[in-house]
Amino acid sequence: MADTPSSHTRERIVGAASAIFADKGFDGARVDEIARRAGVNKAMLYYHVGDKQALYTAVLTHNLERVEEALAAASATEGPASARLQAVIGAIVGIVHSIPDHPRIMLREIASGGANLAPEVLRRMLGMIEVVGGLLAEGREAGEFRDTDPVLTHLSIVGAALFLTSINPLRERAAELGTALDLSAAETDIAGLLGDLALHGVSAEPRKGNEK
Amino acid sequence: MADTPSSHTRERIVGAASAIFADKGFDGARVDEIARRAGVNKAMLYYHVGDKQALYTAVLTHNLERVEEALAAASATEGPASARLQAVIGAIVGIVHSIPDHPRIMLREIASGGANLAPEVLRRMLGMIEVVGGLLAEGREAGEFRDTDPVLTHLSIVGAALFLTSINPLRERAAELGTALDLSAAETDIAGLLGDLALHGVSAEPRKGNEK
DNA sequence: CCCCCATTTAACCAAACGGTTAAACTAACT
DNA sequence: AGTTAGTTTAACCGTTTGGTTAAATGGGGG
Numbered sequence: 001m002a003d004t005p006s007s008h009t010r011e012r013i014v015g016a017a018s019a020i021f022a023d024k025g026f027d028g029a030r031v032d033e034i035a036r037r038a039g040v041n042k043a044m045l046y047y048h049v050g051d052k053q054a055l056y057t058a059v060l061t062h063n064l065e066r067v068e069e070a071l072a073a074a075s076a077t078e079g080p081a082s083a084r085l086q087a088v089i090g091a092i093v094g095i096v097h098s099i100p101d102h103p104r105i106m107l108r109e110i111a112s113g114g115a116n117l118a119p120e121v122l123r124r125m126l127g128m129i130e131v132v133g134g135l136l137a138e139g140r141e142a143g144e145f146r147d148t149d150p151v152l153t154h155l156s157i158v159g160a161a162l163f164l165t166s167i168n169p170l171r172e173r174a175a176e177l178g179t180a181l182d183l184s185a186a187e188t189d190i191a192g193l194l195g196d197l198a199l200h201g202v203s204a205e206p207r208k209g210n211e212k
Numbered sequence: 213m214a215d216t217p218s219s220h221t222r223e224r225i226v227g228a229a230s231a232i233f234a235d236k237g238f239d240g241a242r243v244d245e246i247a248r249r250a251g252v253n254k255a256m257l258y259y260h261v262g263d264k265q266a267l268y269t270a271v272l273t274h275n276l277e278r279v280e281e282a283l284a285a286a287s288a289t290e291g292p293a294s295a296r297l298q299a300v301i302g303a304i305v306g307i308v309h310s311i312p313d314h315p316r317i318m319l320r321e322i323a324s325g326g327a328n329l330a331p332e333v334l335r336r337m338l339g340m341i342e343v344v345g346g347l348l349a350e351g352r353e354a355g356e357f358r359d360t361d362p363v364l365t366h367l368s369i370v371g372a373a374l375f376l377t378s379i380n381p382l383r384e385r386a387a388e389l390g391t392a393l394d395l396s397a398a399e400t401d402i403a404g405l406l407g408d409l410a411l412h413g414v415s416a417e418p419r420k421g422n423e424k
Numbered sequence: 425c426c427c428c429c430a431t432t433t434a435a436c437c438a439a440a441c442g443g444t445t446a447a448a449c450t451a452a453c454t
Numbered sequence: 455a456g457t458t459a460g461t462t463t464a465a466c467c468g469t470t471t472g473g474t475t476a477a478a479t480g481g482g483g484g
Contacts, residue, residue, distance in 0.1 A: 009461090025324065028239035031442060041463055043444080048461095052442070107323040111316040112237065113381035119389055122382075126391050146412075152397055152405045155379060156372040163371025164364065169325035170334075177331055179338050185364055193364045200358075201413035221431090243472055253433055255474080260431095264472065 010048045013038045017045075018059045022101035025108050026056055026116045057118045063102040064124050070095040075131050081139030082203065086195045088132060089157060093191040096165045103162040129154055136202065145202045157198055164190045222260045225250045229257075230271045234313035237320050238268055238328045269330045275314040276336050282307040287343050293351030294415065298407045300344060301369060305403040308377045315374040341366055348414065357414045369410055376402045 016038035020029045031052055035042040049055050074091030077084055096103045109117055117125075133150035140147055164185060171184045228250035232241045243264055247254040261267050286303030289296055308315045321329055329337075345362035352359055376397060383396045 023324070024327075025237055025239060025320065027237060028324075030440090032440095042442090043464090044462070046443070104323040107319045108237065110375060110378050110382065111319040111323075112235070112240075114385045115236075117385070122385060123389055123391070126386055126389070148409065149401070149405055151394070152376065152401065153409065155376055156406065156409060159375025159379075160368040160371045163322060163375065164367055166322050167367060167371075170322065173326045173329070173334060174338055177335055177338070179335070182363070189361070189364065193361055194368065197360065197365065197368060197410075197413035199413075200415070201409035201411075203412070242470090244470095254472090255434090256432070258473070 009040060009044065013040065013045055013048055013055075014058050014062055017049075017055045018063065018101045018105075021056060021059055022104040026052075031055075053116070056116055057121060059101075060105065060117070060121045061124075063099055063105070064121065066099055067095050067102065068124070068128065071128060071131055075135060081135055081142055081144050082199060085132070085135055085139065085202070086199065088135060089161070089195045089198060090191045092158065092161050093165070093187060093194060096161055097187040100165070103166045107162055107166055132157060139202070144204060146204050148202055153198075153202065157194065160194055161190070164194070221252060221256065225252065225257055225260055225267075226270050226274055229261075229267045230275065230313045230317075233268060233271055234316040238264075243267075265328070268328055269333060271313075272317065272329070272333045273336075275311055275317070276333065278311055279307050279314065280336070280340065283340060283343055287347060293347055293354055293356050294411055297344070297347055297351065297411065297414070300347060301373075301407045301410060302403045304370065304373050305377070305399060305406060308373055309399040312377065315378045319374055319378055344369060351414070356416060358416050360414055365410075365414065369406065372406055373402070376406070 013034070017029075017034045020034045020037060024030075029052075031045060032042055034055070035045055038045075045055060049058050070091050071088065074087045075084060077087050109115075114122055129151060132154035136145055136148065136150045136153055139145035168184060171182070225246070229241075229246045232246045232249060236242070241264075243257060244254055246267070247257055250257075257267060261270050282303045283300065286299045287296060289299050321327075326334055341363060344366035348357055348360065348362045348365055351357035380396055383394070
């Protein structure tokens with residue numbers, strides 16, 4: 001990862017591709033538009049990264065690396081499983097807010113059954129599922145948590161986080177319709193509710209009242 | 213909705229379009245492929261329904277009507293709010309399983325910020341958000357539930373349901389990688405966990421142990 | 425038997441798309 | 455100045471795509 005002008009161009013390209021893929025999806029994204037957004041000639045995409053599929057894989061790999069880092073850091077904290085679960089949920093919500101492209105791309109991949117996922121990328125995703133799962137198992141052995149399915153529980157948390165984060169833009173469209181419903185939610189709101197909900201949902205013992 | 217041969221053809225077209233849109237998304241879907249799947253000439257799509265956008269709106273409208281029916285039926289049941297919440301969650305999971313195209317299309321719409329949603333369709337979606345919200349408010353007034361944000365709670369449940377249901381096909385791709393992780397989950401598993409999780413997450417009082 | 429109208433078909437089209445290429449530019453090194 | 459290797463550019467190309475159309479089909483009523 002030398003700081004050459006070439007690698008800088010590559011970063012700009014991958015960054016632009018990430019935004020366009022998040023906005024339009026793999027099939028909806030236009031290679032010309034990615035080039036325009038990156039401020040480079042279209043041929044540069046093929047020179048520095050590769051074809052559209054390679055571009056997509058580069059975006060996924062780049063974004064997933066960030067998620068992995070944040071997740072590893074959060075789950076490595078000390079303390080009871082309940083506190084660590086809160087930390088991990090906070091980290092998931094936080095990272096997903098700091099890379100808003102990522103959840104949108106992921107939602108589409110879930111929808112398509114991973115049609116555009118390179119095997120290496122898919123392997124990375126599966127690895128992360130075990131993080132919350134392991135945490136739940138620990139908490140259960142310590143008597144903190146009830147016996148819930150770890151994989152489904154993890155997926156519920158992640159699914160809700162992706163969903164809640166990505167639905168915000170719909171608020172603008174909803175506002176145009178003059179609806180009274182306010183869909184907006186700040187990062188802290190989402191992390192708070194999800195952590196709260198998950199903790200109560202999973203805990204063996206009742207927790208003290210509302211944290212809202 | 214007369215049972216004319218024309219309306220029958222229209223149904224086949226909308227059904228085929230639903231499957232293709234779910235599989236490939238709006239941009240990935242090919243009009244010729246929809247026609248082939250429906251077993252009709254491509255021009256028939258334009259004759260009976262309209263252009264690609266009209267086709268998409270027809271699919272959304274058709275699927276959303278089914279969801280609305282099931283949701284209305286489930287929330288109209290009698291009993292305490294907790295039981296009704298379980299019923300609604302069961303209905304959401306159930307309908308989403310019986311129309312598997314729907315959650316996949318919805319996930320993509322969330323990801324794109326509703327780029328392809330006709331205003332009328334968007335209005336329908338917003339209306340349904342209030343169902344769980346109203347239920348939570350009731351339960352809260354009756355002292356059954358804690359004070360959680362109704363909109364975010366609803367979206368969490370729906371998001372988790374869509375996500376859990378749609379992630380199943382990824383299991384096949386994951387299996388090709390030889391991973392030990394089993395992502396598959398039956399409808400009853402999902403409904404059970406989600407209902408259990410939500411109830412514990414929302415309840416004011418501790419519930420009796422595991423239901424798994 | 426013929427006409428009418430809804431339905432269906434095959435052929436067609438312009439635009440948009442992903443991808444390629446030969447030539448031009450740049451700067452470092454000899 | 456000349457050479458080389460990395461980078462950038464504009465123009466180009468074959469294919470695919472959503473959409474159209476004129477002609478054909480076919481059955482029910484006069």
